[in-house]
Amino acid sequence: MQATPFLTFQPATGSSAAEAMTMYVELFDDGQILFEQRRGPGDYGDEGTIFLAEFIVAGQKFRCSDSAITHEWNFSPAISLWIDCPSIDEQQRLFTALAVEGREHMPLGDYGFGPFGWVQDRFGVNWQLAAPA
Structure with a gap:
């Protein structure tokens, strides 16, 4: 399974x-x-x-x-894809690309648990991007 x-x-x-x-x-x-x-x-x-x-x-x-039909719902930030980036440079590259025509929920920064950013891409999919400190 x-x-x-x-x-x-x-x-x-x-x-x-x-x-x-x-x-x-x-x-x-x-x-x-x-x-x-x-x-x-x-x-x-x-x-x-x-x-x-x-x-x-x-x-x-x-x-x-x-979907062949239009639903009343779409993607929600409550479900997101967590990505452990190997470096801050890779985190920044991914965040920048995903943010194009998207929405930044939490801009890249250190929120007390290391480099982090949360972004919704232009398709509505939500990504949480973490990098090593």
Whole structure:
């Protein structure tokens, strides 16, 4: 048995699984798309959107899809991805890239437990980035 985080994107609200996956796998050194299945003609949902995909970033496997319907909910900061960055430089690089068109919940700083930052990316996914002191 294994738990795999599943990210549901909503194209109707401007959030795209394909765009998010591409950004994430390019941003992280170990990033890779394992597979993607797109909707075709006649499928429920918009043609070309992600029906199901799987990718790896920061040593973690994720699954994702583009929802064929618009939900009243989206991602929440209550659930976030914690990343132990190997260095402050890497933390800053990731934070800066993820913050583009996103939202900083806690700007990079030392909050009494070492270098830390919390950011929501432009797709709505929340990231907590820690680095060694």
